[in-house]
Amino acid sequence: MRILGIDPGSRITGYGIIDESAGKLQFVACGVIRTTPDYPFSHRVNEIFDGINEVIHIHEPVVAAVEDLFLAANPRSALKLGQARGAAVVAATQNGLATHDYSPRTVKQAVAGYGQAEKEQVQHMVKVLLALSGSPSSDAADALAVAICHANQFQIITSS
């Protein structure tokens, strides 16, 4: 099962792709989609759709796991984040991927065993669980963590 993890953000959207087979996880790809700061917001939302669309076409995952509610400081931030998330979800569903939502707490619990884990801890555990030689960026690591979290719903994770 090839899983696409997405950590949506209006400025930077992280994505991470892993293969899961009989509880073994294999890193495939990860990266970020940066939106153009000076562009109108609708255009930036579209950049996220295009970016995720391209990632799906290249790597052909069969399922998407998307990080849910970020504890936005205020409704305006949440509205922006929501639009980024909506664009990512639509890109996944329009490509026929089943889409699952995971809260940040569930994701952290899955990769670091602790729902309040720090970003650095998540980054480190993603590196360990996927046996990566280097550390992915924070946003890409978060996306990989969401993918790992989804794999974890069905299998006991063992390091690959």
Add this chain to the structure above:
Amino acid sequence: MRILGIDPGSRITGYGIIDESAGKLQFVACGVIRTTPDYPFSHRVNEIFDGINEVIHIHEPVVAAVEDLFLAANPRSALKLGQARGAAVVAATQNGLATHDYSPRTVKQAVAGYGQAEKEQVQHMVKVLLALSGSPSSDAADALAVAICHANQFQIITSS
């Protein structure tokens, strides 16, 4: 110029289409996209994309005007609303429509001359400005109001 107005909502998304020519406005169509309450939220977001996509394919507008920030009571509502809006914006931009954002205040000012106008007042003025025989539903009226607001940016509105 055929304008698609959109009033995004996670439960009900209103749409309204008008033609504008030399300051004259002509009603084309309006309606609502209802998402399925029991479905996973990602699926509902996708229903909004599909609905707007279909409306665009049927009526072929060239520009979209999308209502901006609803004063959501809390970040969770804003995140949901944002996803609905993101899906609608992506449907418009993926179909090549230029997309413009208007705040509720600007929309109300444009159709009712008062930024704090009540829903009923907006509904009434939309009916008058487009010379409709009946009243559209509140959500469809809001979407038509956004379309009228966009037309108003370029022309002095005269009743058609």
